Amino acid sequence: MIIKELIFGGLDSLKDYIAFHILTCLIPAFLLAGAMVTFINRQAIISLLGEKVNKLKSFSLASIFSFFLAACSCTVIPVSSGLYYSGAAIGVAFIILWVAPASNILSLVYTGSILGSQMVIARITSAILMAFLVGFVMTLFFGKEKEELSFVREKENIKFLKTRDLIFLILILLSLLMPNYLGRNSPYIKKIIIWLIFTIIMVIYAVIFINKEKIKEWLYESWWFVKIILPLLLLGVFIVGVVGKIIPESFVRNYLGSKGIFSSFLATLIGAISYFATMTEAPFVHTLMKLGMGKGPALALLLTGPGLSLPNWLAIGRVFGFKKTLVYVPTIIILGTLIGFIFGKFIF
Amino acid sequence: MKIIIAGPGCPRCQATEKNVRDACAELGIACEITHLYDIKEFAKLGVMLTPAVIIDDKVVISGKVPAVEELIKILSEKK
Numbered sequence: 001m002i003i004k005e006l007i008f009g010g011l012d013s014l015k016d017y018i019a020f021h022i023l024t025c026l027i028p029a030f031l032l033a034g035a036m037v038t039f040i041n042r043q044a045i046i047s048l049l050g051e052k053v054n055k056l057k058s059f060s061l062a063s064i065f066s067f068f069l070a071a072c073s074c075t076v077i078p079v080s081s082g083l084y085y086s087g088a089a090i091g092v093a094f095i096i097l098w099v100a101p102a103s104n105i106l107s108l109v110y111t112g113s114i115l116g117s118q119m120v121i122a123r124i125t126s127a128i129l130m131a132f133l134v135g136f137v138m139t140l141f142f143g144k145e146k147e148e149l150s151f152v153r154e155k156e157n158i159k160f161l162k163t164r165d166l167i168f169l170i171l172i173l174l175s176l177l178m179p180n181y182l183g184r185n186s187p188y189i190k191k192i193i194i195w196l197i198f199t200i201i202m203v204i205y206a207v208i209f210i211n212k213e214k215i216k217e218w219l220y221e222s223w224w225f226v227k228i229i230l231p232l233l234l235l236g237v238f239i240v241g242v243v244g245k246i247i248p249e250s251f252v253r254n255y256l257g258s259k260g261i262f263s264s265f266l267a268t269l270i271g272a273i274s275y276f277a278t279m280t281e282a283p284f285v286h287t288l289m290k291l292g293m294g295k296g297p298a299l300a301l302l303l304t305g306p307g308l309s310l311p312n313w314l315a316i317g318r319v320f321g322f323k324k325t326l327v328y329v330p331t332i333i334i335l336g337t338l339i340g341f342i343f344g345k346f347i348f
Numbered sequence: 349m350k351i352i353i354a355g356p357g358c359p360r361c362q363a364t365e366k367n368v369r370d371a372c373a374e375l376g377i378a379c380e381i382t383h384l385y386d387i388k389e390f391a392k393l394g395v396m397l398t399p400a401v402i403i404d405d406k407v408v409i410s411g412k413v414p415a416v417e418e419l420i421k422i423l424s425e426k427k
Contacts, residue, residue: 042411046396075398078356078387082396085388217412224413228359315356319387 004244005216013241014234017283020188024195026230028176029279034107034222035165035172038214040068044160046079049096050088055139063131066099067108076100077312081319086142088180090142091135094328097316098134102307103127109173109281111302114282115289121300122347125337130303130332137331142154142324164209171202229278236280240287253292264340269298271304272333275312281305296344304336349426354390355399363406363413364399377427404418 003136043063051058069079074128076097084093101107103123161169175198183191206215256263276284284305293301308329317325351368355361364384372379384390393402397411401419408422 037412042397075358078390078398079352079396081387082391082394085391086394189371220415221412224360 006245010238010241010244015237017237024179024191028127028172029106029110030222030225032172032176034218035169036068037221038218039165039169041160042069043044045069049092050083058092059095059132059135062095063099063128066096067105069100069335077315077319091139094138095135096132098307099131102303103183107306109176111282112203114286117292122343123302126299127303130339133335134331141327168205168210171205175199175202183271232277234278237283240284244287244291247284249291252288255299256293259294259296259344261341263294263297264300265337266303267340268333268336271301272308273310275309276305279308294344295348296340299343300336300340304332308332349382351379351406352402353383353399354393354395356387357385360413366418367414367416367419368401370416371423373418375423
């Protein structure tokens with residue numbers, strides 16, 4: 001009986017989710033992700049990040065460009081370690097390691113459509129704030145040691161994004177944002193119409209201005225995201241539905257609902273240990289919030305969920321060494337807790 | 349020809365290896381294909397964006413899954 005109820009809980013959340021998100025949220029999100037891989041020259045971004053400039057400048061560059069670099073923590077480790085071993089500062093390497101998964105564009109837009117724009121702004125600001133602090137802490141501890149491997153990186157002076165492609169990316173972004181912002185609080189059919197209008201504009205632009213080879217590559221890359229992320233996302237939503245049935249509301253309210261520091265700490269810990277594939281953190285947090293989770297702890301979980309996980313700790317340990325992991329992980333947990341606490345108490 | 353595929357074990361990297369093998373089979377050339385999983389080794393090869401394909405110490409593909417046709421083109425130029 002109970003098991004049946006749990007499964008139905010899971011299926012229910014899956015049904016709602018599929019009905020209301022596939023067209024206006026997921027499809028444009030995957031198309032955007034595919035377009036970012038196809039049209040943004042990530043090699044050019046990387047060579048920009050490896051440049052030896054002063055700390056403030058290199059930290060800022062790393063924080064901003066990480067937004068466009070990767071969709072999950074597994075793709076970002078090679079980038080970060082590659083930069084580090086080819087001579088970039090330790091602070092820069094760990095900023096990328098943190099910001100890229102914790103606040104990549106795909107997750108941000110998706111967070112916005114589920115949790116609202118206030119949460120997105122909070123997520124971006126706090127991710128960047130944490131990035132600078134993480135960069136600073138890592139420099140403080142390990143700034144002096146240098147383990148440079150001798151390989152020469154080719155200097156590239158290519159633009160990282162052509163204007164024509166930029167417009168295309170913006171059009172895809174609009175087809176993702178507009179249904180959820182213009183159509184907020186209106187019937188779903190209106191969202192679909194808005195989505196359709198923007199999608200048609202985007203397709204017409206693509207046919208006229210983007211060459212066929214590139215379009216093929218773009219769709220191919222988008223399909224990859226569908227294949228990799230969609231099953232995880234659906235599984236995640238199902239689990240969320242089941243979890244929502246298992247955990248009593250009083251439990252969430254007591255342990256994750258207060259404005260106290262403990263709630264944020266618990267949320268951070270859950271996020272830092274368990275693995276959340278890109279985008280799965282948003283429906284998870286959404287369900288917990290419906291059960292009474294506070295906004296501060298929610299923010300903490302949104303940040304550390306995709307940014308850190310147990311398998312991720314191990315990978316970082318293998319690549320960067322035990323000592324750096326021992327500093328990095330607790331730093332993130334402390335900062336995440338503080339951010340959740342401060343935002344929950346004073347800002348939201 | 350020595351071909352190295354660099355990828356931390358993700359599905360995209362497996363697909364890349366498969367496409368490389370398919371391309372070699374199609375061209376009928378014998379290649380020594382290795383799949384490198386250790387991220388720390390990537391840096392030495394100059395690879396940051398995975399999956400990457402390295403042919404005779406030169407990175408030819410990085411950050412995407414190459415289509416079989418693309419690989420065939422690259423391989424026949426190298427031959």
